[in-house]
Amino acid sequence: MTKKQKTKKIIKIMNDKFGNPECALNFTTPFELLVAVILSAQCTDKRVNIVTEEMYKHVNTPEAFAAMPVEEIERHIKSTGFYRNKAKNIKAASMEIVEKYNGEVPQGMDELTALAGVGRKTANVVRGEVWRLASGITVDTHVKRLTNLIGLVKGDNPIIIERELMEIVPQDHWIDFSHYLILQGRDVCVARRPRCTECELNELCNYGRKIMRNLSKK
DNA sequence: CTCCCGATAT
DNA sequence: ATATCAGGAG
Numbered sequence: 001m002t003k004k005q006k007t008k009k010i011i012k013i014m015n016d017k018f019g020n021p022e023c024a025l026n027f028t029t030p031f032e033l034l035v036a037v038i039l040s041a042q043c044t045d046k047r048v049n050i051v052t053e054e055m056y057k058h059v060n061t062p063e064a065f066a067a068m069p070v071e072e073i074e075r076h077i078k079s080t081g082f083y084r085n086k087a088k089n090i091k092a093a094s095m096e097i098v099e100k101y102n103g104e105v106p107q108g109m110d111e112l113t114a115l116a117g118v119g120r121k122t123a124n125v126v127r128g129e130v131w132r133l134a135s136g137i138t139v140d141t142h143v144k145r146l147t148n149l150i151g152l153v154k155g156d157n158p159i160i161i162e163r164e165l166m167e168i169v170p171q172d173h174w175i176d177f178s179h180y181l182i183l184q185g186r187d188v189c190v191a192r193r194p195r196c197t198e199c200e201l202n203e204l205c206n207y208g209r210k211i212m213r214n215l216s217k218k
Numbered sequence: 219c220t221c222c223c224g225a226t227a228t
Numbered sequence: 229a230t231a232t233c234a235g236g237a238g
């Protein structure tokens with residue numbers, strides 16, 4: 001079976017399981033989502049939602065963050081980790097959005113990734129969720145781990161993984177595909193100890209097949 | 219490549 | 229105790 005055929009089966013199985021997946025990060029505006037995704041680096045989305053729910057009661061616009069002392073931003077976001085870098089980036093990105101884009105989050109990949117603390121992963125999430133724009137595929141820790149285990153890609157470099165996936169995944173599923181693997185990665189194929197016996201993808205996964213073979217040998 | 223970093227599950 | 233969590237910058 002080719003990687004493309006395997007991928008189509010994975011998408012179907014995941015669609016049957018998860019339906020149309022929704023963003024796990026809570027937000028009410030494009031800017032709120034942008035900040036939430038910046039905060040989500042090396043942090044659970046659950047923790048991000050706890051922080052943003054409280055913080056957005058006080059500040060939720062680029063104008064407000066641009067005017068706020070970094071120390072105050074740090075206090076709000078401390079529990080998400082990397083809080084000094086994240087606070088500095090959120091303030092700098094907010095100032096740039098106010099000054100260069102009239103307070104509106106830009107839609108272009110180049111404009112987004114030029115913002116402080118915004119890389120391809122963050123830009124892909126915001127573009128996909130807010131405007132359904134898919135010029136790339138979101139590659140986070142889950143997508144990286146599962147695509148390697150399944151055998152769709154090889155290696156650690158998210159830029160290369162994204163390029164290889166764009167050759168394999170049909171373009172009309174670029175947004176869903178990442179969502180599905182992230183949900184499966186949180187829920188079943190967890191990093192510490194993937195639960196292959198209860199995974200719907202184990203027959204399509206190189207790692208899963210190996211685990212299941214070893215189990216059946218007793 | 220290293221550094222940033224708190225919370226949580228195991 | 230330690231690995232991991234919707235990464236990005238220098």
